[in-house]
Amino acid sequence: MSLVVEDLVIEYSSGGYLIRPIDHLHLRAEPGELVVLLGASGSGKTTLLSVMAGILTPASGSVRFGATVVTALRGPALSRYRRETVGVVFQAFNLIPSLTAAQNVQVPLLQGGMKWQQARARAEDLLISVGLADRFHHRPDQLSGGQQQRVAIARALGFDPPLVLADEPTAHLDYLQVESVVAQLRRLADAGRTVVVATHDDRILPLAHRIIELTPRPKPVSQPPRRVELAAGEVLFRQGDESDLIYEIESGTVEVVRALSAGGEELIATLDPGVYVGELGPLMGVRRSATVRAATPAVLVGYSPADFRQRVGEAVPDDGAVARTSTTA
Numbered sequence: 648m649s650l651v652v653e654d655l656v657i658e659y660s661s662g663g664y665l666i667r668p669i670d671h672l673h674l675r676a677e678p679g680e681l682v683v684l685l686g687a688s689g690s691g692k693t694t695l696l697s698v699m700a701g702i703l704t705p706a707s708g709s710v711r712f713g714a715t716v717v718t719a720l721r722g723p724a725l726s727r728y729r730r731e732t733v734g735v736v737f738q739a740f741n742l743i744p745s746l747t748a749a750q751n752v753q754v755p756l757l758q759g760g761m762k763w764q765q766a767r768a769r770a771e772d773l774l775i776s777v778g779l780a781d782r783f784h785h786r787p788d789q790l791s792g793g794q795q796q797r798v799a800i801a802r803a804l805g806f807d808p809p810l811v812l813a814d815e816p817t818a819h820l821d822y823l824q825v826e827s828v829v830a831q832l833r834r835l836a837d838a839g840r841t842v843v844v845a846t847h848d849d850r851i852l853p854l855a856h857r858i859i860e861l862t863p864r865p866k867p868v869s870q871p872p873r874r875v876e877l878a879a880g881e882v883l884f885r886q887g888d889e890s891d892l893i894y895e896i897e898s899g900t901v902e903v904v905r906a907l908s909a910g911g912e913e914l915i916a917t918l919d920p921g922v923y924v925g926e927l928g929p930l931m932g933v934r935r936s937a938t939v940r941a942a943t944p945a946v947l948v949g950y951s952p953a954d955f956r957q958r959v960g961e962a963v964p965d966d967g968a969v970a971r972t973s974t975t976a
Contacts, residue, residue: 648713648809650676650699650841655708657694660908667906669695670887670934671708674859676843678809681836683852684845686861687933692845693738695861696812699843700733701725712810712841730759734803736813740795742787742802748774748794749783752802759806773801777831793824800831811835813844817851825850862932869957873949877901877941883925884976888935890928892949896920899945903976905937917942925976926955937976 657669668691676682684692697703699710701717710717712732720728742751752770757763771783777797787795796816803811813832817825825848833854836842844851852858873892877883883894886906896918903915903924915937918924928935929952950958 648678648841650810650843651711652699653709653711655695655698655710656706657691657698657703658706659694663908664913665906665908667706667887668934669705669861676841676857678839678841679836680856681833681842681844681854683855683858684843684861685847685852685858686845687847687931689933690861692847692861693814696735696814696843696845699810700735700812701729730755731806732808733810733812734805734808736796736799736803736811736816738815738818740787740799740819742795742798744787747784747786748779748790748798748801751787751798752805755802756805769805770801773804774798776804777801778827791824792819792821793827796820796824796828797831800828800835804835809840811840811842813842815846815848816844817846817848822850829854862934869953870951872954875947875949877945877947879941879943881941883939883941883947884935886935886938886976890925890933890935892951893926893929893955894924894939894947894949896922896924897946897948900942901939901945901947902942903937903939912938923955923959928976929955935976939976 652672652674655669655672656667658665658667660666668689684695686692694703698705699717701720705718708718715728715732717728743754746754749767749770752773753766756766756769761769774780774783777800779794779797779801782790782794790798816828816832820828829851832842832844836856875883875894877899883901898920901918901924903918904912905915906912924939925935927933
């Protein structure tokens with residue numbers, strides 16, 4: 648069964664501001680694929696997995712797995728989807744410290760209605776499948792980070808779900824532990840499951856069938872400057888847009904505004920000629936954090952991050968004037 652995300656928008660409030668980490672996203676993951684969602688912290692990876700798992704509800708758009716529209720599920724149907732269709736591997740393992748590895752795997756099986764003896768046998772089979780045949784009776788504090796993560800993977804496979812979602816599964820692992828965990832995730836996909844991994848860890852990429860970048864990466868190469876002329880009220884870029892160029896205001900005045908979660912917007916800054924605007928997004932590889940528009944007719948020149956670095960590193964001109972940065976957007 649294919650996982651299909653269509654026109655998905657995810658929003659939440661943070662400090663009174665409206666945050667939209669996922670903005671009209673489309674993606675598709677097929678059975679047998681290990682798909683990596685690659686992005687920096689704050690790019691919405693965990694939030695997106697939570698929507699796929701039916702834990703969170705998006706602002707708009709849909710998530711469909713096979714014939715099931717996940718974003719439309721409610722009540723018992725949603726509980727059944729979470730239990731039988733999707734397995735989630737959490738970043739922090741989320742193992743119960745007082746229980747053994749086998750017992751940690753058994754708990755969701757028992758909660759799902761499986762008989763005790765059947766749950767015990769199933770837990771042991773799953774631990775064997777992830778290479779922990781000799782760790783049935785070890786508590787989490789007696790296991791390495793890689794072993795704990797493999798217990799978490801075994802637990803997620805309890806009801807043999809066709810969809811597996813893993814949130815930063817290598818975040819707490821050293822390079823020796825990563826190999827076994829990543830190989831295990833690849834084996835899950837090779838067995839015909841759809842596996843989606845959210846990460847910022849490049850060590851996973853070689854084993855991925857497909858990589859979806861949730862945040863644009865800064866372009867290291869130079870490119871010709873882009874001259875932009877704006878009428879009063881015209882938008883240069885919007886909050887949530889992908890970041891590309893850093894702009895210097897040549898003439899006119901621009902406003903930097905940020906959307907509020909209660910509706911409306913807040914004026915962050917009014918910028919005059921000689922100021923750079925929009926530098927944080929391209930330099931950090933994240934989406935635009937604010938909207939920039941012309942308050943008066945304005946002319947701006949856009950530079951690539953590489954050219955921007957070169958410009959701000961140049962010697963101060965004879966008149967002592969240098970363009971200032973706005974540290975916004």
